[in-house]
Amino acid sequence: MSAAAETVTSIPTRPDGADDAHLAPRAISLRTGADIGVIAALTLIGLVGLGTAFTDLGYLLAGVGGLVVGGGVAILAARYRFGALTTVAIAVVAYFLLGSALAIPEQALLHVLPTLQTLSGLAVGAVFGWADLLTLRAPVSLPYYVNAVPYVSTWLIALVSVTLATRWLAERRRTVGRASLLLIGPAVLYVAGVLLGTDEPYFAAVRGVAFAAIALIWLGWRRREGGRLNVGSGSLLLRRKIAGTAIVVVAAVIVGVIGGTLLAPAPANRFVLREQIQPPFEPLDYPAPLAGFRKYTKDLDDTKLFTVRGLRDGDYLRLATMDTYDGVVWGVAGADVDVQGSGSFRLVGRTIPKAPFATAGAKRTLDVTVDGYSDVWVPDSGYATSLDVDDVRGGSGEDVRYNAATGTAVMTTGLKKGDEYRVAAVSQKQVDQKSLADVPTASMALPPVRNIPDVVAAKAGEIIAEKKSPIDQVQAIADTLSTTGFLSHGTASDQAPSRAGQGSDRMAEMITAQHMVGDEEQYASLMALMTRSLNMPTRVVMGFKPTVPKDGGTAIVTGENVTAWVEVAFQSVGWLPFYPTPDDTDVPQDQTPKPKTEPQPQVRQPPRTENDQDDLITPVEIDDSDKDDDNLFQLPGWVIPLALSILIPLAVVFLPMLVIALLKRRRMRRRRGPGGDRSVAGAWDEMVDRLSELGYDPPTRVTRPLVAAGLAPALGEHGAGVTLLAERTDRAVFAGQDVDADRADAAWTEALGVVDGAGTAAGRTRRLLSRYRVGAVRRWAGRLSAAAVASAARRPSGSDAPEL
Known part of the structure; x- marks a missing residue:
């Protein structure tokens, strides 16, 4: 079928963009339906990548729901020819009306009908859910509105992509470039799933191969045949399409599996955004907990701070863990300290991540009721496994930050009298010291x-x-x-x-x-x-050692129970506690008698001799001179103008040279650094840039041998070196063999030797001008000039009218 026969005639619309309800409904062709199916499949593949960041499949229901809502509104608007404003309005209403049941069913009335909480959650989640998704410790369980992230993502992608497929691509000549625009949304979601996930990818190879294969096959099959040569009958063309499709699929599988196995980084080295985002809690904004130790022993010694149920005799409560010392106080490291220490607090849900360096011992479930205690540090025991703060007034799960390495929890809004929370924890297993x-x-x-x-x-x-x-x-x-x-x-x-x-x-x-x-x-x-x-x-750990009733009932914690101890980490065991505080309070008295003073007999002093009045006065020399010491450092008025007249021209001349020299030095270091064939290729690129900066004109967008052939006549005796270096570079890059450091260094020596020889032949003026040139800028300017010349050549002669 010819391109003219397949071209869909544009249906007229009103110029003011209003709804065209008087026109017949637009039919959705099978080809457009296939486009919508491909968009949906690719969006779902990208959506699945978020699976490692959520605790259950609720995110998948929200994502599929957003895809159906957004795509359904787009199809409805295309069929009945709604205008842009009407389409957006219907889409927003559908987003909030159906989002409660699809994304936040637990807070919806009867799990279906929207409530004020679900409507606000859909709005807040669409804006702030991304930040919470990054700062939450995966897998995500709190806050409830995080499921709005996959819902709004697929809703927006389906709304935009399906609208383009039904109302834009269907009325235009189909090309690969135009069809590729429909893939932008699913591709962005796929990348977001990678960046917002965790160190453990979710079937990365399978999803990558499937995404690439579907996209390539769709682009190939949907490409228009208009304008091509007649290659034979329709059956022959169909067979060739099927054969080409099979080749694409097999190639995608081979490249995806082999390339993914060889090139994919290890999970520990995988780049995910949540590892690059610092948590919002900054410990340095709060006083060091240990600095207020004596506040408990002096001011709060008899004050009931809180009550705890679930402790056993000998259990300690942990308040804060400190591992940095500045000569004044032990404290909690700042959030910018990327170590296995106290500086990294993360937003968590009810389920808290396992301690990275601990051996599990006894389990405890503590119910804490706050009384006279008020601070951001949350008392717990050992290493928490879950933390329920629903009964904390003025706070919520979004206010809890936890450091799994130190077992320390904080409530950013602070604990207050009457707050209640439950913490399940596991203690460090006690090990026999002989072992x-x-x-x-x-x-x-x-x-x-x-x-x-x-x-x-x-x-x-x-x-x-x-x-x-x-x-x-x-x-x-x-x-x-x-x-x-x-x-x-x-x-x-x-x-x-x-x-x-x-x-x-x-x-x-x-x-x-x-x-x-x-x-x-x-x-x-x-x-x-x-x-x-x-x-x-x-x-150093600060906490409490309460007296626990023998029946294991409720323990009352007062300021008198405050204590501190030391933990030392042992290989493959964990942090073991040590208690260096003595129990003895009876300090021995010093029995050495103090020497008694014996009175001395008074001796009559001789009378004071008379002194001349002048001898009692110390002469003071007064400097009456008008000299001002500051004048010694004042410069004549002509010195500053003279210095500026010399320094400013020097700065204009030499500062650009210095900046460009630093840029070139950084460029060469970056190209030489990788080693292997990349270092050899970098030597070639550096030589071409240096020659361009010297005023030579190397050909662009051609192979290295052609570049060498273009440069050889202008370089004279050094042209042979360029040709030889082009051959060696291609051999190193394409031979598939390892390139050792000596071979890379030899390539750099040859490249810089050619540059030195060409600079000598070019003369002093061109060498000086090269200090103010950058090869990349010079090539860009050349392409821009060539484009301008080509545009002028295409313009009709004798016409001053601009080209339409």
């Missing part, structure tokens, strides 16, 4: 610890001098502090005074004082500094 005799400490990167006093490091070395294994060394430090020190919170009832703080001077004082006196925060800080000085991964 750790040959176990080293873990190898991991932690935030920096600065300003460790020398006496602290020296004391640590003295304590472990005779200990061999890491566990014995750590336990020796803890035992030394707990058996030789004394406990004091610095209150009036304590026997010995204890200065507050954990700064470097306070830590040094504990070592050098006659008696080591301090509280839990100071002993934990001192031990952590000692072990960190020995390059052991250590962190």
Whole structure:
């Protein structure tokens, strides 16, 4: 069938763009129906890629629903010839009316009818759901409106793509370029599924091959045959199409499977946006928890902070974990510290990710009721596995951030009196120390610890001098502090005074004082500094050790229960706790008697001799000169204009040269860096750019041998080197063999040698001008000039009218 016979006559529309209801309904042809089917299939393939970011298939229902709603509105508008405004209005109404049942059924009335919550969720999710999808710890379970992301994505893609297929492509001559516009939406969704997913791709090879095969086959079969040579009968043309389709499918499968296996990065190296996005919670915006330790022991010692049900005797509550020290206080690292430490808090749902470095022990489910406690740090136990904060007033699941590495949770809106929450947790398994005799400490990167006093490091070395294994060394430090020190919170009832703080001077004082006196925060800080000085991964934990009733009932936590301890990481075991705080509060008194002062007999002093009045006055020299020292540094008025008249021209001449030189240096380093055949190809590209900058005109958009043939006459004796380098570069790039570093260096030596020889032959002026040229800019200017000349040549002679 000829192209003229297939061309669909455009149906007239009203010039004001209003609805054409008086015209007959437009029929949807089979070809357009096939286009819509391809759009739907490719959109679903891209949608499936989001599967790793959600906990259930609710996102798939939302995505399919958005596809049906958007596509249905587009088909309806095309059939009845609705205008653009009417189509958009109907699409928006359908989006909100049907979205409650498709995307947010749990909040809908009878799981179908929209409510105020579902309508706001559809609006908020369409705008802010993307950010939450990135910052939520996958798989996503909260907030409820996140399902609006796949729903609005497929709704928009179907609305736009189907509208183009039914009202734009159907009325125009079909070309590959025009048909490709319909693939933009599904392709964007496919890429979004990759970037918004997780480190574990969802059938990446299968989806990639299927997407490419369907798109290529559709573009090939839907291409118009008008204007082609007559290749024979229709059956022959059909057989050739089928054969070509089979070749495309087989090639797509082979290339996708083999290429994907060889080129796809490992899951650990896979680029996903959620790993690049920093969480919104910044720990540095809040005071260091350990800095307020004595607020609990002095001001809140008898205050009921909260009650906990579900604890067992000996359990500790974790409040905050700190692993960075600046010489003043232990604190939580900032969110920009990309390490296995305390700086990364992520938005989570009810299900919390597993701790990356822990050995599971006892399980606990705690019900906490807040009373006198008010802070952003959420008390929990061990490593939480789920956290239900529905009964927290003024907050919700979107306000909870959790650090799986440290087991620390925060509520950005803060906990207040009357709040209730439930946390399920698992503790670190306790290991017999004898089994750790040959176990080293873990190898991991932690935030920096600065300003460790020398006496602290020296004391640590003295304590472990005779200990061999890491566990014995750590336990020796803890035992030394707990058996030789004394406990004091610095209150009036304590026997010995204890200065507050954990700064470097306070830590040094504990070592050098006659008696080591301090509280839990100071002993934990001192031990952590000692072990960190020995390059052991250590962190300080602040929390509570409540008294649990024997029947396991409700434990009342007061400020008196606050404590701190140290955790050290051991390879393949986890973070083990150590408690260096002593129990002894009776500081021994100093029995050495103070020396008594003996009164001395008074001796009559001789009378004061008379002195001349002038001797009692110290002469003062007053400088009456009018010299101003500042005048020594004042320059004559003619110096500044002269300096500017010299420096400004020099800057105009040499600053562009310096900037361009830095750009060229960066360009050469980038091309030389990859190694192998890419480095050899980079040497060729660098040589061509340098020759272009010297004023030579290398041919563009041709093969390397043709470039060499075009340059050889102008280069003279150096033309042979260019030809030889072109051959060696093609051999390195296309031979399929490994290229070692020596071969790449030789290619760069030859390329730069040709450039040096060509520069010498070009003369000093052209070498100077080359310092102000960039090869890429020069080629772009050449193409622009050639396009302008070609346009002028096509313009009819003798006519000044612009070309339409």
